[in-house]
Amino acid sequence: MNRLKPAFARLNKLPRVALIVIGLFLALGSFAPWLAPQDPSAQNLLETGLGPTAAHWLGTDHLGRDTLSRLIIAANTSLVSVGSVLIIAMTVGVAMGTIAGYHRGWVDDLLMRIVDVGLSIPSLITALAVIGIVGPGYWTMVLALSLAWWPMSGRISRAVAVSIMSKPHIEALRVLGASPWRIYFGHLLPGTIGAVMVYATADAGTAALAVATLSFLGLGIQPPTPEWGQMLVDALPYLESDPRQVILPGLALTAAVIGFNILGESIALNRIPKPLSRRTLALRRIEVAGWAKENSDA
Amino acid sequence: MIHFISKRLRHSLVLLFMASLVCFTLVVSAPGNVAVLIAELRGAVATPGYVEKVAEEIGLHKPLLMRYAGWLGDAVRGDFGISYRTGQEVSADLPKRMLVTGTLIVGSAVVATLLGLALGFLGAFWPYRLPDRVSRGLALLGASTPTFFVGALMIYGFSVTFQLFPSFGFGGPESWVLPWVTVAVLPAAVLSRVVRVGLEEAMASPFVLTAKSKGLGRTAILFRDALPNIIPVFINALGTQVGLMTATAIIVEPLFAWQGVGDYFLQGVKFRDFMVVQACLLIFLAFFIVVNLIVDLAVLMTDPRVRRQWS
Amino acid sequence: MHDEPLLNVSNLTVDLLTAKAAVRPVDGVSYTVRQGECLAIVGESGSGKTVMNFAPLGLMPTGVTTNLSGSVRFDGRELIGLPESEIRKVRGKSIGFIFQDPMSALNPVRRVGRQIAEMAELHLKMTPRAAEERALELIKLVGISDPAARLRQFPHELSGGLRQRIVIAIALAGEPKLLIADEPTTALDVTVQAQILRLLKDLQRRLNMAMVLITHDMGVVAGAADNIVVMYAARAAERGPVDKVLVTPRHPYTRGLINAIPRREDPIGSEFRGLPGIPPTLGAPFKGCAFAPRCELAIPACTASRPPLARSADSAVVVACAVVNQRKAAA
Numbered sequence: 001m002n003r004l005k006p007a008f009a010r011l012n013k014l015p016r017v018a019l020i021v022i023g024l025f026l027a028l029g030s031f032a033p034w035l036a037p038q039d040p041s042a043q044n045l046l047e048t049g050l051g052p053t054a055a056h057w058l059g060t061d062h063l064g065r066d067t068l069s070r071l072i073i074a075a076n077t078s079l080v081s082v083g084s085v086l087i088i089a090m091t092v093g094v095a096m097g098t099i100a101g102y103h104r105g106w107v108d109d110l111l112m113r114i115v116d117v118g119l120s121i122p123s124l125i126t127a128l129a130v131i132g133i134v135g136p137g138y139w140t141m142v143l144a145l146s147l148a149w150w151p152m153s154g155r156i157s158r159a160v161a162v163s164i165m166s167k168p169h170i171e172a173l174r175v176l177g178a179s180p181w182r183i184y185f186g187h188l189l190p191g192t193i194g195a196v197m198v199y200a201t202a203d204a205g206t207a208a209l210a211v212a213t214l215s216f217l218g219l220g221i222q223p224p225t226p227e228w229g230q231m232l233v234d235a236l237p238y239l240e241s242d243p244r245q246v247i248l249p250g251l252a253l254t255a256a257v258i259g260f261n262i263l264g265e266s267i268a269l270n271r272i273p274k275p276l277s278r279r280t281l282a283l284r285r286i287e288v289a290g291w292a293k294e295n296s297d298a
Numbered sequence: 299m300i301h302f303i304s305k306r307l308r309h310s311l312v313l314l315f316m317a318s319l320v321c322f323t324l325v326v327s328a329p330g331n332v333a334v335l336i337a338e339l340r341g342a343v344a345t346p347g348y349v350e351k352v353a354e355e356i357g358l359h360k361p362l363l364m365r366y367a368g369w370l371g372d373a374v375r376g377d378f379g380i381s382y383r384t385g386q387e388v389s390a391d392l393p394k395r396m397l398v399t400g401t402l403i404v405g406s407a408v409v410a411t412l413l414g415l416a417l418g419f420l421g422a423f424w425p426y427r428l429p430d431r432v433s434r435g436l437a438l439l440g441a442s443t444p445t446f447f448v449g450a451l452m453i454y455g456f457s458v459t460f461q462l463f464p465s466f467g468f469g470g471p472e473s474w475v476l477p478w479v480t481v482a483v484l485p486a487a488v489l490s491r492v493v494r495v496g497l498e499e500a501m502a503s504p505f506v507l508t509a510k511s512k513g514l515g516r517t518a519i520l521f522r523d524a525l526p527n528i529i530p531v532f533i534n535a536l537g538t539q540v541g542l543m544t545a546t547a548i549i550v551e552p553l554f555a556w557q558g559v560g561d562y563f564l565q566g567v568k569f570r571d572f573m574v575v576q577a578c579l580l581i582f583l584a585f586f587i588v589v590n591l592i593v594d595l596a597v598l599m600t601d602p603r604v605r606r607q608w609s
Numbered sequence: 610m611h612d613e614p615l616l617n618v619s620n621l622t623v624d625l626l627t628a629k630a631a632v633r634p635v636d637g638v639s640y641t642v643r644q645g646e647c648l649a650i651v652g653e654s655g656s657g658k659t660v661m662n663f664a665p666l667g668l669m670p671t672g673v674t675t676n677l678s679g680s681v682r683f684d685g686r687e688l689i690g691l692p693e694s695e696i697r698k699v700r701g702k703s704i705g706f707i708f709q710d711p712m713s714a715l716n717p718v719r720r721v722g723r724q725i726a727e728m729a730e731l732h733l734k735m736t737p738r739a740a741e742e743r744a745l746e747l748i749k750l751v752g753i754s755d756p757a758a759r760l761r762q763f764p765h766e767l768s769g770g771l772r773q774r775i776v777i778a779i780a781l782a783g784e785p786k787l788l789i790a791d792e793p794t795t796a797l798d799v800t801v802q803a804q805i806l807r808l809l810k811d812l813q814r815r816l817n818m819a820m821v822l823i824t825h826d827m828g829v830v831a832g833a834a835d836n837i838v839v840m841y842a843a844r845a846a847e848r849g850p851v852d853k854v855l856v857t858p859r860h861p862y863t864r865g866l867i868n869a870i871p872r873r874e875d876p877i878g879s880e881f882r883g884l885p886g887i888p889p890t891l892g893a894p895f896k897g898c899a900f901a902p903r904c905e906l907a908i909p910a911c912t913a914s915r916p917p918l919a920r921s922a923d924s925a926v927v928v929a930c931a932v933v934n935q936r937k938a939a940a
């Protein structure tokens with residue numbers, strides 16, 4: 001229990017909005033099958049393009065499917081694929097980064113050169129090139145995006161690994177004759193994974209965008225599995241008559257991404273000094289007022 | 299200076315060479331028999347005889363090195379081979395497509411720069427006040443809204459509802475407006491943050507205390523002291539964003555029915571037309587390398603500290 | 610009132626409110642500086658010297674809110690309570706500032722010539738052309754060789770000593786009445802320190818300016834200053850004319866500081882006779898004397914209440930020490 005305390009303290013400092021949105025996304029994604037009021041792929045050609053009704057709170061699409069249910073199931077699609085991408089990319093990235101940070105020398109040079117090249121090419125282009133060669137499909141998409149995503153975590157974990165390796169206690173361990181395995185698995189790896197997780201979470205929004213974009217282009221999640229980008233492109237031909245079906249999945253995706261982006265920004269901005277918030281200022285004023293009394297009492 | 303430029307140019311050439319290697323390897327490593335694939339794509343029944351004929355035709359039997367040399371030699375001369383799907387020269391309408399994509403990227407870069415600077419300065423002028431919050435909110439929205447959704451909203455708002463701009467085809471300047479803005483939203487959002495955060499960081503540095511001690515006002519310090527410090531950073535960020543616009547072009551060109559390189563690349567990917575994928579990829583990579591070169595030179599011109607390292 | 614000192618600080622208290630804590634780095638300090646005089650403010654680092662001089666003039670970094678009380682009269686005008694727009698008119702024009710670290714005090718991407726010239730444009734209402742001329746004069750005044758070429762250089766192309774001379778040129782450009790030099794030699798090479806100090810002293814005499822010289826080095830004070838304020842943990846421990854305080858230091862802390870100055874007759878490699886213990890970290894004001902934990906003379910009364918600054922046997926010197934003042938009373 002005590003080990004969780006610092007984690008909670010850190011969570012507490014992050015922007016509330018971000019945590020709420022991310023929490024909502026996670027909950028919706030995890031429990032989608034139980035939350036969706038109707039079968040997301042049940043078509044009803046007699047009830048196409050409906051507005052909100054008692055039966056269909058957000059209306060139906062051009063095939064008469066319930067939009068609300070599809071939006072909810074799409075959260076699940078998104079969560080699962082983003083999760084897979086990040087886990088694979090992080091595993092590869094952390095492995096490469098820690099190896100580079102542990103060995104240094106030419107291994108480091110080579111791996112970081114690859115990372116540089118990978119980072120300089122937009123992830124969408126990398127992913128599309130892979131899909132173009134291998135052919136579309138769910139796992140191609142996940143692998144293609146992982147390939148585009150690992151260099152980021154590779155670079156971060158290398159930086160973290162290098163800083164861990166240069167700490168005095170690692171040097172001491174070495175002198176005391178700790179085995180390389182113990183240093184690697186006991187100290188280097190856990191420390192690096194912790195740091196990379198934070199960045200990976202903040203980056204999940206971009207990954208969600210990438211999944212949706214590939215699906216929008218017809219090269220990601222394939223119908224009938226609902227996905228926000230794919231729902232949007234499906235509804236695009238009916239934009240004039242039924243814009244709601246375009247706007248709703250767009251909003252759902254944007255909301256999820258905003259949550260992750262707020263988180264990412266708050267992490268990036270931590271180091272810049274800002275003026276005090278009104279609340280802290282008042283607290284400090286009270287503190288100072290207390291001193292004056294103390295002194296006059298004396 | 300000359301030394302730096304020549305060194306940097308050599309570096310770019312090496313990168314270009316590596317890029318070509320990547321493109322080539324990617325296609326060679328495609329799983330399955332390419333000849334069968336092509337035969338099927340052409341709609342023929344893949345009889346062994348026909349497959350053999352295709353393999354001969356695309357030079358599958360030659361050694362890899364020879365194939366690479368041949369391909370690279372042709373590519374340098376602007377010949378990217380024959381499309382597997384259409385049987386046409388890949389390079390036939392590439393110049394026109396590059397012009398379309400070039401128009402998209404240059405215009406969007408200008409829009410993004412103007413919007414980014416305006417939003418960023420808005421925030422820096424009134425930090426932590428209402429204009430700053432608005433600027434930050436807009437940036438957050440712009441950076442989080444998927445580009446295809448932005449495009450759809452643009453079309454719905456400015457083309458369907460208010461018929462201000464066309465949403466279809468690459469015609470005159472009025473047909474450029476919506477695609478430009480669509481592509482520019484994300485980079486503008488990112489750049490505005492770069493400006494805002496960069497200015498804020500510069501305003502927290504010790505030389506600003508000196509500037510204050512001179513009796514300068516906040517506005518004067520912002521423009522005289524903080525701004526010159528963020529120009530190199532801004533150029534770097536702009537370069538990254540312009541590079542990323544190639545990816546955005548892949549989304550936006552089909553949306554507005556523009557026949558650019560992005561659209562071409564997407565079709566190549568969809569129909570697994572390797573020659574097209576390869577050609578577009580090479581063009582993109584060459585573009586990144588050139589953009590990076592320009593960025594490095596521009597930073598060299600604007601940052602005396604970097605300039606000194608190389609002179 | 611032609612007799613009023615140029616700078617009259619009385620009972621100045623500064624509270625800094627930050628995101629992490631509230632501190633009182635200046636607690637009821639008073640001193641005066643007359644025209645043409647030099648006042649040294651001495652104390653270990655962290656004792657509040659910088660805050661005391663910069664906070665009343667609005668020169669605190671972002672992220673800190675400053676609460677001021679007491680009075681700071683400069684040139685017949687009360688600075689505390691003045692809006693920022695008014696205080697700004699005083700900075701640069703009437704008071705010039707020199708900073709501890711010349712490496713970071715100059716803008717790295719602007720030519721030093723511009724950084725000097727803009728002062729002349731702002732405060733002497735010169736045209737850019739005339740201001741460049743003025744910058745050239747100033748740069749000669751602070752003793753830089755090859756002045757025309759230097760004006761066109763960037764800070765990173767200059768050595769630390771040269772940069773500090775540029776900072777001094779900037780401080781002088783508005784023809785100020787008062788120069789506040791915050792540890793102007795601390796960040797410099799030992800060989801350059803003496804040069805810069807001599808330059809400052811010389812300029813102060815020639816231009817008949819008042820100067821506040823902040824330092825943590827007692828050794829610097831002797832030839833340079835007329836009066837001295839010794840600070841310990843946000844408070845003034847002792848104040849008086851330099852010749853008196855240096856010769857007969859009364860406060861135990863002042864004595865410790867003077868004792869710590871290396872002497873010529875010290876055998877080489879002899880132990881550093883610094884004060885034992887470390888200065889306290891600042892926060893809430895101390896009850897009683899802040900020096901008590903490190904003081905050899907401390908008695909229980911020292912921690913009971915704050916010892917007031919009182920005249921010592923020599924009426925020009927004031928000391929804040931219960932024991933010293935008691936002895937005087939007894940005598």
Ligand SMILES: Nc1ncnc2c1ncn2[C@@H]1O[C@H](COP(=O)(O)OP(=O)(O)O)[C@@H](O)[C@H]1O
Binds near residue numbers: 632657659670
């Ligand atoms: N920017 C700041 N933020 C928080 N506390 C500060 C800041 N500047 C100074 N302080 C506090 O004021 C005390 C005195 O600082 P300073 O005046 O710089 O000391 P000196 O100049 O004597 O070395 C410090 O110990 C610190 O507690």
Ligand code: SF4
Binds near residue numbers: 900901902908916
């Ligand atoms: S008041 Fe007491 S503790 Fe403080 S300096 Fe004097 S003798 Fe020492």
Ligand SMILES: [Mg+2]
Binds near residue numbers: 658792
């Ligand atoms: Mg200081």
